[in-house]
Amino acid sequence: MCLAIPGKVLEITQSNGLRTGRVNFGGIVSQACLDYVPEVQTGDYVIVHVGFAISKVDREEAERTYQALESMGLLEGELPPPTADAAEKPS
Amino acid sequence: MKYIDEYRDERIAHGLAAEIRQLVTRPCVLMEICGGQTHTIMRYGLDEFLPKEVELVHGPGCPVCVTPLETIDKAIELAACPDVTLVSYGDMLRVPGSSSDLFRAKANGSDVRVVYSPLEALKIARSNPNRKIVFLAIGFETTAPANAMTVWQAHREGLTNFFMLASHVLVPPAIRLLLRSPDNRVQGFIAPGHVCTVMGCQQYEELVSEFHVPIVVGGFEPVDLLEAILMLVRQLEQGQARLENQYVRSVTRLGNVPAQEMLEKVFEIADQKWRGIGTIPFSGLRLRGEFAAHDAEKIFGMAEIHTEEPAECISAQVLKGLKKPTDCPAFAARCTPENPLGAPMVSAEGACAAYYRYRRHKVLV
Numbered sequence: 001m002c003l004a005i006p007g008k009v010l011e012i013t014q015s016n017g018l019r020t021g022r023v024n025f026g027g028i029v030s031q032a033c034l035d036y037v038p039e040v041q042t043g044d045y046v047i048v049h050v051g052f053a054i055s056k057v058d059r060e061e062a063e064r065t066y067q068a069l070e071s072m073g074l075l076e077g078e079l080p081p082p083t084a085d086a087a088e089k090p091s
Numbered sequence: 092m093k094y095i096d097e098y099r100d101e102r103i104a105h106g107l108a109a110e111i112r113q114l115v116t117r118p119c120v121l122m123e124i125c126g127g128q129t130h131t132i133m134r135y136g137l138d139e140f141l142p143k144e145v146e147l148v149h150g151p152g153c154p155v156c157v158t159p160l161e162t163i164d165k166a167i168e169l170a171a172c173p174d175v176t177l178v179s180y181g182d183m184l185r186v187p188g189s190s191s192d193l194f195r196a197k198a199n200g201s202d203v204r205v206v207y208s209p210l211e212a213l214k215i216a217r218s219n220p221n222r223k224i225v226f227l228a229i230g231f232e233t234t235a236p237a238n239a240m241t242v243w244q245a246h247r248e249g250l251t252n253f254f255m256l257a258s259h260v261l262v263p264p265a266i267r268l269l270l271r272s273p274d275n276r277v278q279g280f281i282a283p284g285h286v287c288t289v290m291g292c293q294q295y296e297e298l299v300s301e302f303h304v305p306i307v308v309g310g311f312e313p314v315d316l317l318e319a320i321l322m323l324v325r326q327l328e329q330g331q332a333r334l335e336n337q338y339v340r341s342v343t344r345l346g347n348v349p350a351q352e353m354l355e356k357v358f359e360i361a362d363q364k365w366r367g368i369g370t371i372p373f374s375g376l377r378l379r380g381e382f383a384a385h386d387a388e389k390i391f392g393m394a395e396i397h398t399e400e401p402a403e404c405i406s407a408q409v410l411k412g413l414k415k416p417t418d419c420p421a422f423a424a425r426c427t428p429e430n431p432l433g434a435p436m437v438s439a440e441g442a443c444a445a446y447y448r449y450r451r452h453k454v455l456v
Contacts, residue, residue: 003127004233018210018244031211036236036350047288047341050180050230051208052237054347055288061340068312087165 004049005069006062007032009042023048026066111324115144119277119327121320122269122412125283126153126440127311133445135313137320145324148276148412149445151265154230154281155182155438156410157365158258160398163188166221166227166256169391170201176219178212179227181205182438187431189398209241215246218254225387228257233285235376236350238396239357242385244377254263254387257378260363260395262286263294264374269411270302277412279323281309281316284338291346295334302330310338357382366434367400367407406433409442416446423451 007023012034014020023046030051034040034056037053045062046053057065123129129149132138138147151157167188170177177193184194185206197203204223206212209226216224228238238255244254262283269275282295285306287388294307305326309319319337326333336342354376363375379388400406403421408414416422416435426432428444435441 004288016213016244016248018240030207030443031210033208033237035240035345036353038349047285049233049285050237051210053238054233054236054285054350055341057341070277 003069004047004054006045006047006057006065008059008062009034009040009044009046012040012042021046021053023053026070095415099124103314104140107314107321109416111145111317111321112142112322114321114328115142118322119278120144120146120148120412121279121281121323122148122150122277122346123281123309123316124150124152124266125281125286125311126156126438126442126445127285128152128281128283128309128316129317130440130445131311131313133449136449137313137316141320145320147320148415149409149442150269150280150412151197151365151368151410152231152262152286153435153438153442154234154258154260155180155186156406156434156441157260157368158183158186158229158434159364159366160189160400161190161364161396162227162229162258164396164398165388165393166225167191167193167196167201168393169225169256170196170203171273172223174221174225175225176204176215176419177225177227178204178206179231180207180252183227183229185404186434186437189396209237209243213241213245213248213250213253216250216264217248220252223252223254225254225256225391228255231260231262231283231286232290232354233283233288234424235358236289236347238355239353242357242382243353245385246382251255251384254385254390255378256387257376258363259358259376260365261360261374261376263298264371265270265365265368266295266298266306266419267301268368268371270298272411274413277304279305279307281319281323281328282306284308284310284315284341287336287338287342287346289347289350291344291351292334292336292342293344294344299332299334300376305332308334308336308338308342367404367409401432404433406435406443409435416443416449417450419443423447 007025009020009021023032032048212226307319307322358376361377405419435443
């Protein structure tokens with residue numbers, strides 16, 4: 001549960017008063033709170049920990065880190081199961 | 092070498108390791124704090140790739156592992172109440188309490204649910220107004236802002252059925268305790284990259300000057316860790332003690348200020364018990380008085396529980412870097428991830444679980 005996973009912000013909305021992003025983690029789309037990264041815009045990459053973005057990173061770094069976590073088998077249990085939400089293909 | 096072959100920046104890794112070998116002239120003991128870093132070290136066999144002079148010991152940076160036995164027992168007790176839904180992260184379910192765990196509590200009929208984010212616990216509270224939702228909130232400074240925002244949000248929405256059973260731990264007081272211990276062997280620390288992403292690395296400057304110990308903030312990939320080790324070895328060989336930041340692509344000196352502000356609003360610093368270690372002064376966070384209506388310990392009037400760890404488990408010494416998991420007679424025999432004696436064998440970030448996953452065959456042959 002201690003991992004932080006990079007993903008791309010697809011869309012930003014408000015949810016119960018919190019700034020919330022739809023974030024694509026290597027094909028799995030999930031919600032993340034963006035209140036701690038007020039500078040982040042749609043299309044930016046963020047590092048997400050337990051549903052909260054804690055920092056903004058560049059795309060190259062995000063992709064590299066995601067692959068490293070995946071290759072170490074560390075993503076299991078860190079992301080919710082895929083939803084019916086249509087995922088954007090990783091670019 | 093076979094371990095490092097799997098990493099695509101093999102040449103960089105080899106270059107760093109060669110540089111460490113060239114620099115090092117005497118034995119040194121280095122500790123990585125974070126369980127995620129321990130996992131990378133074991134997965135890629137970085138410790139075996141280093142010259143024999145450099146010994147890596149593993150620190151207490153696994154929040155699941157240091158959550159006190161009492162907290163697990165209290166969670167199991169609360170989960171047994173017919174009107175309570177106990178919510179937590181998946182890792183917590185199999186952590187052994189004194190006589191049971193949350194997984195068994197669930198099997199025996201308690202309403203125990205797993206979430207990936209504390210905000211999901213709020214959703215459960217909103218849609219089940221007649222049930223009391225208790226979120227077992229654990230974590231270091233990386234996780235605490237998420238838990239803080241959740242309480243803040245529950246307070247703002249007036250969710251009177253949301254409660255937090257909290258066990259938050261802070262890294263700098265734990266490093267201070269290790270350095271003050273008469274049996275300390277650690278000469279340099281790799282500070283946890285994501286804790287520092289939130290808190291900034293400035294917090295560690297004080298420790299460096301107080302104890303004249305080198306600290307390098309490190310990332311989580313093999314090359315990150317080798318680079319952090321090189322930076323520590325270089326400082327030790329030159330007789331220096333400075334704070335350096337290897338993980339510059341995520342960590343700044345000041346950290347994530349909005350997250351720190353939320354922590355400050357919701358929590359106050361308190362003494363905190365760490366499983367296997369004991370109480371460390373000012374090493375935890377408790378809810379401020381204005382959020383008492385969401386504080387499970389206060390609302391449910393929980394009595395103090397006296398607990399004892401299994402005598403056979405050496406996790407206390409493992410968490411302090413005094414012993415390796417493989418020094419334990421129970422390792423991979425009476426203690427396995429399926430039947431753990433102590434928490435470090437449960438969590439994916441626990442040192443015992445990392446050794447079990449990557450090293451047990453060496454021990455058993």
